[in-house]
Amino acid sequence: MPIIRTEKLTKIYQQGSIEVKALDGVDLQIEKGDFAVLAGPSGSGKTTLLNLIGALDKPSSGKVWLDDTEITGMSRSRQSELRKNHIGFIFQFYNLIPVLTAYENAEFVLLLKGVDHDHRREKVYGLLKKVGLEGMEKRKPYELSGGQQQRVAIARALAADPDLILADEPTANLDSQTEQGLMDLMEQLNKELGMTFLFSSHDPEIIERARRLIVLRDGRIVSDTRP
Numbered sequence: 092m093p094i095i096r097t098e099k100l101t102k103i104y105q106q107g108s109i110e111v112k113a114l115d116g117v118d119l120q121i122e123k124g125d126f127a128v129l130a131g132p133s134g135s136g137k138t139t140l141l142n143l144i145g146a147l148d149k150p151s152s153g154k155v156w157l158d159d160t161e162i163t164g165m166s167r168s169r170q171s172e173l174r175k176n177h178i179g180f181i182f183q184f185y186n187l188i189p190v191l192t193a194y195e196n197a198e199f200v201l202l203l204k205g206v207d208h209d210h211r212r213e214k215v216y217g218l219l220k221k222v223g224l225e226g227m228e229k230r231k232p233y234e235l236s237g238g239q240q241q242r243v244a245i246a247r248a249l250a251a252d253p254d255l256i257l258a259d260e261p262t263a264n265l266d267s268q269t270e271q272g273l274m275d276l277m278e279q280l281n282k283e284l285g286m287t288f289l290f291s292s293h294d295p296e297i298i299e300r301a302r303r304l305i306v307l308r309d310g311r312i313v314s315d316t317r318p
């Protein structure tokens with residue numbers, strides 16, 4: 092069974108008096124364990140698609156299933172419950188909470204889930220070590236480089252052991268060496284834990300690593316291959 096399925100997913104944005112069709116009837120299945128990249132030019136609908144799959148936004152029409160649960164029609168509180176338990180997000184601009192330390196940012200979702208102090212501590216220290224931030228736990232985002240902030244964001248996304256990671260151009264603002272390191276880590280998590288990844292990117296270094304490459308253009312899937 093796929094972990095994600097979309098059916099005729101359509102999103103129309105209103106830009107003033109103009110309607111923009113950002114997604115146009117997308118039918119997509121992501122299989123468990125996929126390491127898939129959504130490619131396509133800027134404006135082709137990548138971010139919109141990830142946001143709809145993660146229930147961060149509502150489609151104009153069409154449906155999304157996560158496992159066998161249809162999430163499109165759910166209440167917002169059930170959607171956020173589902174996100175908390177199943178999905179980790181990584182954004183292009185990190186979206187860390189500026190007043191919290193690296194440790195606290197990564198810990199946040201575990202607090203929401205009611206995980207007790209000792210387990211939170213063990214998990215977060217382990218993850219920050221894994222992403223190469225040992226010793227930087229107490230730093231705030233402004234005391235970290237872009238690459239380090241994205242490492243915190245990755246630790247945060249992984250903290251709740253999600254089944255699925257949605258990553259929107261996660262390395263767009265990083266140097267090539269940092270990018271390679273983070274991609275190695277995500278590949279390792281995919282191989283060792285079977286975590287499913289769906290990236291958006293137009294970066295050749297990410298596209299090269301895709302085990303499945305889905306290309307969007309003008310809100311439609313124009314090719315879907317396993318290179």
Ligand SMILES: Nc1ncnc2c1ncn2[C@@H]1O[C@H](COP(=O)(O)OP(=O)(O)O)[C@@H](O)[C@H]1O
Pocket residue numbers: 104105106111112113131132133134135136137138139140
């Ligand atoms: N919040 C929004 N309001 C209006 N139009 C939007 C909004 N978000 C995206 N769009 C439009 O939808 C289209 C797809 O955008 P997006 O999903 O961000 O593409 P990509 O991530 O591939 O660059 C673009 O034409 C963009 O201008």
Ligand SMILES: [Mg+2]
Pocket residue numbers: 137138139259
């Ligand atoms: Mg985008």
